Amino acid sequence: MAIIECVPNISEGVRGDVVAGIAAALTAVPGLRVLDVQSDATHNRSVLTLAGDAAAFRQGIPLLFERSLAVIDLRTQRGEHPRLGAVDVVPFIPIDGVTMADCVALAKEIASDVASKFALPVFLYEDAASSPARKNLEDIRRGEFEGLAEKMRKPEWAPDFGPAAPHASAGASVIGARMPLIAYNINLATDRLDVAKKIATAIRMSSGGLRFVKAMGLALEDRPVVQVSMNLTNYEKTPIFRVFDLVQREAARYGVQVLESEIVGLVPQAALVQAAEYYLQLEGFSGRQVLENRLRDA
Amino acid sequence: MAIIECVPNISEGVRGDVVAGIAAALTAVPGLRVLDVQSDATHNRSVLTLAGDAAAFRQGIPLLFERSLAVIDLRTQRGEHPRLGAVDVVPFIPIDGVTMADCVALAKEIASDVASKFALPVFLYEDAASSPARKNLEDIRRGEFEGLAEKMRKPEWAPDFGPAAPHASAGASVIGARMPLIAYNINLATDRLDVAKKIATAIRMSSGGLRFVKAMGLALEDRPVVQVSMNLTNYEKTPIFRVFDLVQREAARYGVQVLESEIVGLVPQAALVQAAEYYLQLEGFSGRQVLENRLRDA
Numbered sequence: 001m002a003i004i005e006c007v008p009n010i011s012e013g014v015r016g017d018v019v020a021g022i023a024a025a026l027t028a029v030p031g032l033r034v035l036d037v038q039s040d041a042t043h044n045r046s047v048l049t050l051a052g053d054a055a056a057f058r059q060g061i062p063l064l065f066e067r068s069l070a071v072i073d074l075r076t077q078r079g080e081h082p083r084l085g086a087v088d089v090v091p092f093i094p095i096d097g098v099t100m101a102d103c104v105a106l107a108k109e110i111a112s113d114v115a116s117k118f119a120l121p122v123f124l125y126e127d128a129a130s131s132p133a134r135k136n137l138e139d140i141r142r143g144e145f146e147g148l149a150e151k152m153r154k155p156e157w158a159p160d161f162g163p164a165a166p167h168a169s170a171g172a173s174v175i176g177a178r179m180p181l182i183a184y185n186i187n188l189a190t191d192r193l194d195v196a197k198k199i200a201t202a203i204r205m206s207s208g209g210l211r212f213v214k215a216m217g218l219a220l221e222d223r224p225v226v227q228v229s230m231n232l233t234n235y236e237k238t239p240i241f242r243v244f245d246l247v248q249r250e251a252a253r254y255g256v257q258v259l260e261s262e263i264v265g266l267v268p269q270a271a272l273v274q275a276a277e278y279y280l281q282l283e284g285f286s287g288r289q290v291l292e293n294r295l296r297d298a
Numbered sequence: 299m300a301i302i303e304c305v306p307n308i309s310e311g312v313r314g315d316v317v318a319g320i321a322a323a324l325t326a327v328p329g330l331r332v333l334d335v336q337s338d339a340t341h342n343r344s345v346l347t348l349a350g351d352a353a354a355f356r357q358g359i360p361l362l363f364e365r366s367l368a369v370i371d372l373r374t375q376r377g378e379h380p381r382l383g384a385v386d387v388v389p390f391i392p393i394d395g396v397t398m399a400d401c402v403a404l405a406k407e408i409a410s411d412v413a414s415k416f417a418l419p420v421f422l423y424e425d426a427a428s429s430p431a432r433k434n435l436e437d438i439r440r441g442e443f444e445g446l447a448e449k450m451r452k453p454e455w456a457p458d459f460g461p462a463a464p465h466a467s468a469g470a471s472v473i474g475a476r477m478p479l480i481a482y483n484i485n486l487a488t489d490r491l492d493v494a495k496k497i498a499t500a501i502r503m504s505s506g507g508l509r510f511v512k513a514m515g516l517a518l519e520d521r522p523v524v525q526v527s528m529n530l531t532n533y534e535k536t537p538i539f540r541v542f543d544l545v546q547r548e549a550a551r552y553g554v555q556v557l558e559s560e561i562v563g564l565v566p567q568a569a570l571v572q573a574a575e576y577y578l579q580l581e582g583f584s585g586r587q588v589l590e591n592r593l594r595d596a
Contacts (some may be wrong), residue, residue: 003593035592051593095589180589244578260581266589269567275574280542283558291393291478291564294333295301295349296594 004103005093005180006050006057010068011083013039019046022067029063031056044079045088049266051095054106058113061090065114065173073169074145084141084148086170091126092177095268103177104128111175115162118170121152122161125176130160137174145171179212182232182271183264184240186247189257193219196226199250203228203243210246212238225259235271241278269293302401303391303478304348304355308366309381311337317344320365327361329354334564342377343386347564349393352404356411359388363412363471371467372443382439382446384468389424390475393566401475402426409473413460416468419450420459423474428458435472443469477510480530480569481562482538484545487555491517494524497548501526501541508544510536523557533569539576567591 012018016039023037026048036049050060065087072086090110092103107128115122129135133156143151148166151157158164159172166172188196196217201207204215212234219226228247232238248258270287277285287293310316314337321335324346334347348358363385370384388408390401405426413420427433431454441449446464449455456462457470464470486494494515499505502513510532517524526545530536546556568585575583585591 003590005589033593095593240574240578258579260579262581263583263587266587266592269588269590272574272588273570275578276538276570279577280538280573281556281558283560285561289561289564290567290570291303292567292590292594294564295331295393296590 002053002098002102003051003095004053004057004098004106005095006052006061006090007093008048008050008061008064008090009088010046010048010064010072011044011074011077011079011081011086011088012068012072013043013045013079014041015071018071022064022071023048025063025067026050026060029056029060032060040081042079043081044077045081045083054098054102057092057106057110061110062114062117064090065118065120069118069120069167069170074171075169082141082144084145084171085120085167085173087173088141089125089137089174090176092175093180094177095180100127100177100179107175107177111173112161114173114175115159118167120162120167120170121159121164121172123172123174124160125174126178128176134160140174148172179234179236180266180268180271182235182240182267184230184232184243184261185264186228186230186244186261187220187225187259188228188251189259190226190254191219191224192254192256193217193226195251195254195256196228198254199228199247200230202250203246204230210238210243213243235268235274239274239278240271241275244275300351300396300400301349301393302351302355302396302404303393304350304359304388305391306346306348306359306362306388307386308344308346308362308370309342309372309375309377309379309384309386310366310370311341311343311377312339313369316369320362320369321346323361323365324348324358327354327358330358338379340377341379342375343379343381352400355390355404355408359408360412360415362388363416363418367416367418367465367468372469373467380439380442382443382469383418383465383471385471386439387423387435387472388474390473391478392475393478398425398475398477405473405475409471410459412471412473413457416465418460418465418468419457419462419470421470421472422458423472424476426474432458438472446470477532477534478564478566478569480533480538480565482528482530482541482559483562484526484528484542484559485518485523485557486526486549487557488524488552489517489522490552490554491515491524493549493552493554494526496552497526497545498528500548501544502528508536508541511541533566533572537572537576538569539573542573 032052039046068087092107094103111122123140200215200217203209214231330350337344366385390405392401409420421438498513498515501507502511512529
């Protein structure tokens, strides 16, 4: 069965009952599972982690918009996290039995649907973006809700779907498709912050490193240890093991060893199987050989 | 939900329609899934891979005995594989949400049930064994069907359940519980068979190596490469990565490198995650962080 993950970010993180009401409505959609809800009051933002197939999202995401637009008004909403819309961003993520192209198609279909249903401008982003200038969420969101009306007057910021001006209370939404993000940190057996920063610079894409790595060096607050803190944005093309090996190699350059690494939050099974295949030099291995996968598909 | 695997071996591998009929009967049992059926005509033996919960097996395994005993007669059955019974061996294997103790209890319950239903002697083995002398299947099966009547006259070979003498056509059965087996081979970048044999001797339990490794060295028929061919009988206590590292180290002793490794058939997800944790030095990782596991449990 096809499994798609979807991680909508909505601009409400203070009123717990409002967020719980939205999550409960989604739970009632057949085939849609609400895996996680994280609210941050300071950011005034909630992140919902959903899973299901395309049919579940065709029903669930318009419902998410309906419920969110009824209770979130950006004209009065305040929070530390930048936001453009009441439903700020909706990424679809291929997990199993589904391709990125499938998720792009689904994102476009749902974007078109919610744009017309709610008279809401929608921008496509990441793998669903209609041009390279719209790939990055940060570029689309720059100026935020408050600057949106002016930004949209420029021809290059016409929305991909919906009206040419912002929704009065809900702004605009960003919908798209992307690979799963892996939050991955490597701790070094040293307190030398300069080493962590140099390694971060060496391995991240923005300064010449691996294509799908974002990284920074920081000092842990509770231990005399520094960390290379990373987001891996495409584990298929930039696998965890290659990141680990490269960090280990760069650390050795400064006489420093890797103390440990950690995965924060969820990780697709394939990203770990990939590491096992690499280090064990496994040839001809298929995900179909994982007993749990066979059980699930039986 | 609890998942138990069961891999019955029946002494019929020639008549495909007979085996298919038995598999079809099992497929109809609620909650029982037939994941795989492998028949070997030379061995005259079929291996069924089943999955389900305890209730499914309480219904399915007696049905397997009923159907098999009706069509298999060991007085005329011939094949290369040693066998004691029409249903030769039935191991229960804990996969998820179930302990080895649960599987031992289930094995005993079902052993008692089929012994009385079919007037069949049943021996318990592996983790369900009633004494150390009965842990190994090979010890119980030694002498095979043809020598069984004489063997059972010795007090030490009284069955754990059922009559004191063999079933006329079905012999006796061996039922128990064990960890999942992993068939794991490492190919070496050499054609020196002596090196593969020396490494096999070094790493297998029987000659002083790792506790849960069975190994032999052999030459591949189709390539100028030798192989250390292994069964890993408890990947929790003797993990794949430790076997791989040790073989690599022993090979280096002879100036030989590991060419590749392979897993034959199914492998529990945990055995691969374990390898990723080891090589990536992952700290604090939990199977709950694997996205697919979270989805399954949601």
